[in-house]
Amino acid sequence: MxxxxxxxxxxxxxxxxxxxxxxxxxxxxxxxxxxxxxxxxxxxxxxxxxxxxxxxxxxxxxxxxxxxxxxxxxxxxxxxxxxxVGPALAEEVADHAMMLLLAAWKGLLAGHEHVRSGAWSREGPAPLGRALAGRTLGILGLGGIGTAIARRAEPFGLRVLYHSRVPRPVRWGHVADPVQLARASDILAVAVPGGEATRGLVSDAVIDALGPGGVLVNVARGSVVDEPALIEALAAGRLGAAGLDVFASEPDPDPRLVGLPNVVLSPHAGSATxxxxxxxxxxxxxxxxxxxxxxxxxxxx
Structure with missing residues (x-):
């Protein structure tokens, strides 16, 4: 044995x-x-x-x-x-990433609160949102999870670009640098491994390149994102919104992040079925x- x-x-x-x-x-x-x-x-x-x-x-x-x-x-x-066990969870995590992507892009939490608070009846309809079709999704890391996200994104009418250390033989466009990828994207989904090699890969420069209309989705590891820079950008309106399944400090995320209205939060549950x-x-x-x-x-x- x-x-x-x-x-x-x-x-x-x-x-x-x-x-x-x-x-x-x-x-x-x-x-x-x-x-x-x-x-x-x-x-x-x-x-x-x-x-x-x-x-x-x-x-x-x-x-x-x-x-x-x-x-x-x-x-x-x-x-x-x-x-x-990446192959066993890639599809589930990709589903979770798309849920966060849609919720953040469509302003689901704001709409939920508009109904729940009674503002709909008092103040009328919520502000108009933005269409998803025709936008560009950048995927940082095209392993099993990133590939599964890309496949799911196409039926929504999203154009897919990606960054990885080595270009892959796929139909989606490769971008050589994370900052360039963010600049070309409306939504940036993070699906790289954690560890020192990727620590802070989503830097302040990447966040700024994504811009005030952009959405960041992270289903990788909290260490991959410069979280203080992310909090500052979200609070200042330099980044539009974020959908986060992972955090720098788990299970106690930074209270400043938790308190922001333009963040959809999930408890590291991408594979949790x-x-x-x-x-x-x-x-x-x-x-x-x-x-x-x-x-x-x-x-x-």
């Missing part, structure tokens, strides 16, 4: 799929150092020191799409395989078993 070190609690579906085929080890067990695989996630991570203490390690399976806490350079030095969480749990196990058996990994990085 495969010795697997679990650094996070495992959902029942993961344990069921590995039962009889893997021996689950806990960090406080004497045998933990013999692990050939580790299950962790982006938040718990896996440090270089921890990797060094696992001489037989050949595979690290992230139970999330995030991998920001995993020392990928240390893995690469030993040719240790890394996988995640029963069906998707089950699929994620099963993919962790499938990645472990596929690597041990020499098969292609469904969540290979």
């Amino acid at each position: 495969i010795p697997v070190l679990a650094l996070i609690p495992l959902p029942p579906e993961t344990g069921d799929a590995l039962r009889g085929r893997a021996r689950i080890l806990r960090p406080d067990e004497p045998e933990a150092g013999s692990a050939e695989a580790v299950i962790t996630d982006g938040a718990r991570g896996l440090s270089a020191a921890e990797i060094a203490d696992l001489p037989r390690l050949s595979h690290v399976a992230s139970a999330s799409a995030g991998m920001e806490g995993i020392d990928r350079e240390a893995l690469a030095r030993r040719s240790i395989v890394l996988s995640n 029963q069906e998707t969480r089950v699929a994620m749990a099963r993919m962790v196990a499938e990645n472990i078993l596929a690597h041990a058996e020499g098969r292609p990994l469904p969540g290979a990085i």
Whole structure:
């Protein structure tokens, strides 16, 4: 059986799929150092020191799409395989991104309050909004989630552009720089991995390039956006609105951000459906078993 070190609690579906085929080890067990695989996630991570203490390690399976806490350079030095569950959650997160996009662009919260407060009957109809069709959606990061967002955007009449480090063989236009992408976009959706490589990628310059009519949607990680700059821009009207599923400080976002009327807030719930969480749990196990058996990994990085 495969010795697997679990650094996070495992959902029942993961344990069921590995039962009889893997021996689950806990960090406080004497045998933990013999692990050939580790299950962790982006938040718990896996440090270089921890990797060094696992001489037989050949595979690290992230139970999330995030991998920001995993020392990928240390893995690469030993040719240790890394996988995640991105394919299991990409469609769900893309649905969530479109919900935030539509709510922020269409001013759903303002309309909701207009009805709820009685202003509709006292003051008449709410101000007119803006059509979505014919606008440009820029996607920062065209991995599985970004691609799923792009596919959903086209039926709404959105033109799609994207930025990634390497251009992809896709029908959407590649833009070489995040600032240029924001300048060309009405809406900017952020779908890049977290971690130091992308920290502050959505800078004050990117936010200013998106402009006072623009909308920012973030379903990636809070660290990717310069949050103080975002708060300033939203408060000053230099950015029109934002739809945010992630924040720099979770689960306690900056009160200044929470208090803004032009922000749609979601509690890091992009993948939070029963069906998707089950699929994620099963993919962790499938990645472990596929690597041990020499098969292609469904969540290979």
